Amino acid sequence: xxxxxxxxxxxxxxxxxxxxxxxxxxxxxxxxxxxxxxxxxxxxxxxxxxxxxxxxxxxxxxxxxxxxxxxxxxxxxxxxxxxxxxxxxxxxxxxxxxxxxxxxxxxxxxxxxxxxxxxxxx
Numbered sequence: 001x002x003x004x005x006x007x008x009x010x011x012x013x014x015x016x017x018x019x020x021x022x023x024x025x026x027x028x029x030x031x032x033x034x035x036x037x038x039x040x041x042x043x044x045x046x047x048x049x050x051x052x053x054x055x056x057x058x059x060x061x062x063x064x065x066x067x068x069x070x071x072x073x074x075x076x077x078x079x080x081x082x083x084x085x086x087x088x089x090x091x092x093x094x095x096x097x098x099x100x101x102x103x104x105x106x107x108x109x110x111x112x113x114x115x116x117x118x119x120x121x122x
């Protein structure tokens with residue numbers, strides 16, 4: 001890895017770190033003393049040698065928290081199919097109203113109103 005400040009070589013401390021909060025890589029140039037300013041994202045002068053930390057990862061033995069599914073009366077796939085079928089039906093009803101001359105309002109408003117009505121009946 002190259003130093004982000006001077007482009008020189010860096011020591012690899014990933015396998016032999018004495019302090020877990022120490023840098024994973026450290027610049028080999030003793031005069032290269034900069035630290036990353038978290039606010040600006042730029043390097044600024046420091047009293048310590050330039051270091052680079054790798055993103056933290058979870059140990060492989062640690063398990064991810066289990067997410068419990070929400071109890072539903074119907075499987076999610078079935079609900080989504082029903083909703084898409086209801087939307088298509090609502091559109092068909094609006095087209096029929098337009099063709100019959102009984103349509104009032106904008107098509108979008110009519111589709112939404114019919115869709116909400118049908119959805120409430122589920």
